[in-house]
Amino acid sequence: xxxxxxxxxxxxxxxxxxxxxxxxxxxxxxxxxxxxxxxxxxxxxxxxxxxxxxxxxxxxxxxxxxxxxxxxxxxxxxxxxxxxxxxxxxxxxxxxxxxxxxxxxxxxxxxxxxxxxxxxxxxxxxxxxxxxxxxxxxxxxxxxxxxxxxxxxxxxxxxxxxxxxxxxxxxxxxxxxxxxxxxxxxxxxxxxxxxxxxxxxxxxxxxxxxxxxxxxxxxxxxxxxxxxxxxxxxxxxxxxxxxxxxxxxxxxxxxxxxxxxxxxxxxxxxxxxxxxxxxxxx
Amino acid sequence: xxxxxxxxxxxxxxxxxxxxxxxxxxxxxxxxxxxxxxxxxxxxxxxxxxxxxxxxxxxxxxxxxxxxxxxxxxxxxxxxxxxxxxxxxxxxxxxxxxxxxxxxxxxxxxxxxxxxxxxxxxxxxxxxxxxxxxxxxxxxxxxxxxxxxxxxxxxxxxxxxxxxxxxxxxxxxxxxxxxxxxxxxxxxxxxxxxxxxxxxxxxxxxxxxxxxxxxxxxxxxxxxxxxxxxxxxxxxxxxxxxxxxxxxxxxxxxxxxxxxxxxxxxxxxxxxxxxxxxxxxx
Numbered sequence: 001x002x003x004x005x006x007x008x009x010x011x012x013x014x015x016x017x018x019x020x021x022x023x024x025x026x027x028x029x030x031x032x033x034x035x036x037x038x039x040x041x042x043x044x045x046x047x048x049x050x051x052x053x054x055x056x057x058x059x060x061x062x063x064x065x066x067x068x069x070x071x072x073x074x075x076x077x078x079x080x081x082x083x084x085x086x087x088x089x090x091x092x093x094x095x096x097x098x099x100x101x102x103x104x105x106x107x108x109x110x111x112x113x114x115x116x117x118x119x120x121x122x123x124x125x126x127x128x129x130x131x132x133x134x135x136x137x138x139x140x141x142x143x144x145x146x147x148x149x150x151x152x153x154x155x156x157x158x159x160x161x162x163x164x165x166x167x168x169x170x171x172x173x174x175x176x177x178x179x180x181x182x183x184x185x186x187x188x189x190x191x192x193x194x195x196x197x198x199x200x201x202x203x204x205x206x207x208x209x210x211x212x213x214x215x216x217x218x219x220x221x222x223x224x225x226x227x228x229x230x231x232x233x234x235x236x237x238x239x240x241x242x243x244x245x246x247x248x249x250x251x252x253x254x255x256x257x258x259x260x261x262x263x264x265x266x267x268x269x270x271x272x273x274x275x276x277x278x279x280x281x282x
Numbered sequence: 283x284x285x286x287x288x289x290x291x292x293x294x295x296x297x298x299x300x301x302x303x304x305x306x307x308x309x310x311x312x313x314x315x316x317x318x319x320x321x322x323x324x325x326x327x328x329x330x331x332x333x334x335x336x337x338x339x340x341x342x343x344x345x346x347x348x349x350x351x352x353x354x355x356x357x358x359x360x361x362x363x364x365x366x367x368x369x370x371x372x373x374x375x376x377x378x379x380x381x382x383x384x385x386x387x388x389x390x391x392x393x394x395x396x397x398x399x400x401x402x403x404x405x406x407x408x409x410x411x412x413x414x415x416x417x418x419x420x421x422x423x424x425x426x427x428x429x430x431x432x433x434x435x436x437x438x439x440x441x442x443x444x445x446x447x448x449x450x451x452x453x454x455x456x457x458x459x460x461x462x463x464x465x466x467x468x469x470x471x472x473x474x475x476x477x478x479x480x481x482x483x484x485x486x487x488x489x490x491x492x493x494x495x496x497x498x499x500x501x502x503x504x505x506x507x508x509x510x511x512x513x514x515x516x517x518x519x520x521x522x523x524x525x526x527x528x529x530x531x532x533x534x535x536x537x538x539x540x541x542x543x544x545x546x547x548x549x550x551x552x553x554x555x556x557x558x559x560x561x562x563x564x
Contacts, residue, residue, distance in 0.1 A: 032410040061352075073376055082378070097381040106482055178457045202514060222530045225521040226452070226531065228521065229431070231525060232521075233488045235495045238508070238512075241296070244507070249508065251505070252508045
């Protein structure tokens with residue numbers, strides 16, 4: 001491959017808008033980016049990233065998965081795909097069906113693993129030993145093991161966050177991270193070695209950009225941010241309990257409690273009785 | 283339906299995490315939000331919103347569609363769904379396949395229409411009279427007709443943005459909006475009557491939150507923001523050309539040009555010759 005072609009390939013890979021088309025065009029007739037500039041912006045990643053897998057399961061939260069999927073897929077030279085326990089249709093939390101081509105059996109290695117969250121179905125994953133074991137096996141092969149939102153509960157349930165700094169969705173975050181033996185940090189995203197965890201839903205995009213920045217540096221990251229036109233303008237300074245109207249924050253917590261608290265309390269009791277049994281056995 | 287049930291239904295509808303589960307729980311045993319507080323937060327929408335349709339087509343940009351989908355689906359009492367020319371599998375710009383249950387023929391009315399963008403395939407939609415006519419028909423029934431990113435090109439091509447304030451993805455935004463007879467406004471999102479248009483990709487989320495705010499007010503919007511944990515922390519002040527490293531902004535524009543400019547130039551010429559023919563005919 002000559003230098004001109006190499007640049008074209010780099011362009012095609014970075015630019016999601018270009019996929020499948022650029023090769024059809026007669027690029028000689030067009031304004032092309034200067035190859036020197038390309039070299040400055042198109043840094044090589046710190047570690048070779050070839051495979052990025054987003055774990056999905058019925059009930060995953062749409063943007064927990066789609067934010068990192070869209071963002072991380074901008075890493076050139078890597079394949080970004082979804083993986084589920086079984087191949088076939090997987091539903092998000094609202095019933096939208098997506099075709100997943102790769103099962104746990106198909107995926108034995110990932111450079112980046114992303115575990116999205118959700119609600120009840122996410123909690124169920126924390127009880128699913130097939131899922132937990134697959135994550136632990138994959139983790140042995142990753143450069144980055146990551147979770148978004150309550151996806152940190154699943155990652156926590158594998159035991160991989162024990163003694164590590166981590167975060168999750170704001171809902172009972174300190175309590176949940178403590179239950180899994182992690183040191184809760186109240187941040188948008190938290191990095192501890194190769195373990196990256198993020199706060200709720202949209203925080204997965206900020207974490208993904210931070211991972212890209214970690215690997216590729218500022219210029220490449222700014223390129224991705226332009227491709228996402230990521231210059232957010234939230235309608236209010238809100239989005240976390242501390243910045244929200246206390247009435248709203250309280251109501252949301254109580255609404256989550258209605259659904260989640262019985263499951264959490266039950267799990268806590270299970271863990272306590274296991275601990276007691278262990279002490280007793282000693 | 284008594285007041286207690288009405289509140290429970292409202293809770294279930296707002297809370298994406300609760301879907302399909304709350305009714306299984308014995309809610310009497312749980313901490314419940316105070317009904318007075320619920321009334322304060324759970325305002326009725328200004329206009330009744332029952333149907334929210336996201337138009338998709340092969341090549342749509344993932345987050346252009348998924349951002350508004352996830353966000354607008356938090357409007358209680360409304361159904362949020364995808365609609366395509368034909369039912370069946372629709373691919374995003376990277377080949378992810380989603381099952382779409384509603385075709386143009388199935389959807390004759392929408393309270394909110396969302397038109398996501400993309401690249402070449404989006405441009406192709408601007409030439410597709412079946413799609414443009416469906417949009418024009420649906421527009422007669424909407425409370426909000428909206429577009430995200432280059433979705434504004436499709437909306438522009440219907441003629442519905444003529445003489446209206448509008449925006450689109452940063453790429454050649456002023457030029458593209460002018461081509462469709464709209465007054466380009468350099469904003470994150472622009473509202474002109476019932477026509478709302480947003481800047482690129484992630485701006486669709488900000489626009490969706492602004493629509494929710496317009497309908498439901500601040501407390502409800504803050505509730506949704508908590509559900510999305512939307513307190514963004516971009517790694518850099520960037521994401522639009524003016525805030526980006528000039529080298530990066532220039533390279534990205536040139537990369538887009540490689541793919542899109544020949545199509546845009548051709549369309550401009552077509553429109554000019556049509557205009558000339560009209561003048562000649564007079």
